[in-house]
Amino acid sequence: MVKLLAKSPVEGLVPLEINGLTLTESGPGPITSVAPYAGQEAAASGALKALIGAEMPSPNRSTGREGARVVWTGAGQAMVIGADVDPSLAQHAALTDQSDAWITFKLQGQGVEDVLARLTPLDLNPGVFKTGHAARSQLGHMNAVFLKVAADAFESMIFRSMARTAVHEFEIAMKAVAARAALS
Amino acid sequence: MRIKCPLCGDRDSREFTPMGHETYMNRPDDEGWSPAWDNYLHLRDNPAGITREMWYHGAGCTSWLRVERDTVTHDILRVELAVDVKRGNA
């Protein structure tokens, strides 16, 4: 029997530490997309709450906590991250296992917004984008899901096939912010 | 240019793709060829002023939007979810 070894798509590239900011790969566990059927939104949300303790989030928000989080990812869709979703939820919503489709990065440190500002058009000003807020937008030219997990930390979900490009983009932005800080 | 998506909020235009005039929301019912199909596929005005267009928020919520805007000033006047317009909820 061949034994397959799980390997990170960014093996050897992270962790990356530049000027007090760290880029790491998060291992969030299972990721399931939940897309409630028309007219089933409230039923799906209630069933999800009963199953994992967190309801369907409104746009640009997340519910729950690390290990059982629900992150809004688009019109009529959220991702359950970290917890398995019982198949019974399929009565109310289309469920898709997306665990292997994404890579999740965590960027943490003082001035994390300055790095992300070079990569995404989102307004990540702390007064606007608060802990628990989530948004779909772009990181460079790649589609991404952003989640603020702490006052100085964001998670970014990127399509796994673009993982190495994402590290490259992060690294350039981190170095550029560090270089600018060194001048002042 | 920025567009205020009803779901995502105020966003940069690079997240959106324009498709064209809102004519695309009204597909003719008939199956065969007709002047209505000619209009649906080919005939467009090119107004200097206010027009309504379909825009796709592909790098955001993936909703189709109906955007009313001024082609002269680039002002965005109104943004609605196309699905709401179609269902009469706009």
Ligand SMILES: [Zn+2]
């Ligand atoms: Zn949107």
